[in-house]
Amino acid sequence: MKNKFYTIACGLMMTAFVGAQEVKYTEYDLDNGLHVILHQDNTAPVVTTSVMYHVGGKDRTEGRTGFAHFFEHLLFEGTKNIERGKWFEIVSSNGGKNNANTTQDRTYYYEVFPSNNLELGLWMESERMLHPVIDQKGVDTQQEVVKEEKRLRYDNSPYGQILPVLGKNLFNVHPYKDPNIGYMKDLDAATLEDVIAYNKKYYVPNNAVLVVAGDIEIDKTKQLVKDYFGAIPKGEDIVRNYPKEEPITTQxxxxxxxxxxxxxxxxxxxxxxxxxxxxxxxxxxxxxxxxxxxxxxxxxxxxxxxxxxxxxxxxxxxxxxxxxxxxxxxxxxxxxxxxxxxxxxxxxxxxxxxxxxxxxxxxxxxxxxxxxxxxxxxxxxxxxxxxxxxxxxxxxxxxxxxxxxxxxxxxxxxxxxxxxxxxxxxxxxxxxxxxxxxxx
CATH class of the missing domain: 3.30.830.10 (Metalloenzyme, LuxS/M16 peptidase-like)
Structure with a gap:
């Protein structure tokens, strides 16, 4: 009986704690279609600025697999106002950290700064969206980086091929049949024109959500978001119509x-x-x-x-x-x-x-x-x-x-x-x- 009461008490305490930790946020759209979510938490002087793009490994044409992951790397190369190779230096020299990751469905970039560098984080992500420098030198450099990552994490890593093997056997027509990181031959075949077209299609404000979370003031942050992102042109609407798989009915x-x-x-x-x-x-x-x-x-x-x-x-x-x-x-x-x-x-x-x-x-x-x-x-x-x-x-x-x-x-x-x-x-x-x- 004592253990029963203890279990009930723990459950009530957990439920109360879950209810008390509600995350409050403000969300709205800019005229260019960028969805913005702001979360204010002034308990520590840090702020996270992040942009998620609705583009992942499945968003590609046959023969051009791995583009989303490739772009994850390419868009750290530099911008019109950020010198090539200086992205990480700017972040670290201002007390911050940053990273990015890609799945089959989305690509996510973020910076974490002391809150007095909120504007820096917004500027950098707006630069990535509006002014990326996409040229042959960057493409060649990041092709080699991605291919080396593929060798290290997948081709030469124990059990590194399990997920690609699952995709290959569970899917016949949907793009999930191919690995998120892509195939070597497709990375080699990618042209500068392919890459520019991909950026123009997917890296647009109406295909993204911007989140600013941490030690911020909502009204001030709204104005900064408008200043840095409001003038970025809206892209064409993206239509996804991936083929459906037939049910598996035999082992x-x-x-x-x-x-x-x-x-x-x-x-x-x-x-x-x-x-x-x-x-x-x-x-x-x-x-x-x-x-x-x-x-x-x-x-x-x-x-x-x-x-x-x-x-x-x-x-x-x-x-x-x-x-x-x-x-x-x-x-x-x-x-x-x-x-x-x-x-x-x-x-x-x-x-x-x-x-x-x-x-x-x-x-x-x-x-x-x-x-x-x-x-x-x-x-x-x-x-x-x-x-x-x-x-x-x-x-x-x-x-x-x-x-x-x-x-x-x-x-x-x-x-x-x-x-x-x-x-x-x-x-x-x-x-x-x-x-x-x-x-x-």
């Missing part, structure tokens, strides 16, 4: 080879709904139930008890149009990959066939409450979340209410969604093996 069997590994991997992959769909939230809970931590079902069974796997995991890989759901294991010794697949499927089947226990359900809810609190624990994280929820989910307010979606998911719904998306005839079983270099 796909495949092999892939990685010269950088000695231990093979058994992988089971499913094509799942895009991350805005409610089912994607449920799948996120299922992956946590199966493999988050040493007390999870797969780890306790296959690593601790049966000593079959060195490592095991289940991951819901969220994307805008379709997701990918991966269950994988690395064998101990000579344990066959087929055995690992059988054991993993047994645990997935339990989720399809039985309600998870009330105890496990409450444990899941506690984990997601904790994740939600942590996601909004820094100004940097808040800036990213505000941009992402607006651009990719179409609902900025999810920064405060997404946890309500997880709270509303029932044990019955978990079983229902597993039955809808995680059946054996809907999967790809891929033996990921040591050996010859994968073609790229």
């Amino acid at each position: 796909i069997n495949a092999k892939a080879y990685d010269p950088n590994i000695q231990v093979p991997a058994a992988t089971i992959a499913y094509r799942t709904p895009g991350f805005t769909e409610r089912d994607a939230y449920v799948l996120e809970m299922i992956s946590t139930y199966l493999s988050d931590g040493k007390s999870s079902k797969l780890y306790k069974k296959m690593v601790d008890k049966q000593k079959q796997a060195l490592q095991v995991g289940a991951f819901n890989i969220g994307q805008e149009d379709y997701g990918m759901y991966l269950v994988f294991a690395l064998p101990v010794g000579e344990v066959p990959l087929e055995t690992l697949v059988t054991e993993m499927e047994e645990e997935v089947a339990k989720v399809r066939d039985e309600l998870i226990s009330e105890k496990d359900y409450q444990k899941l809810q506690n984990k997601f409450e904790n994740q939600f609190v942590n996601s909004n624990s820094s100004v940097e994280g808040i800036a990213n979340s505000l941009a992402r929820y607006h651009m990719l989910y179409g609902d900025t307010s999810l920064i405060n209410k997404e946890i309500d979606i997880y709270r509303s998911i029932t044990r019955e719904e978990i079983k229902e969604v597993a039955n809808k998306h995680l059946k054996p005839n809907q999967r790809a079983v891929i033996d990921y093996l040591p050996g010859k270099k994968a073609e790229n």
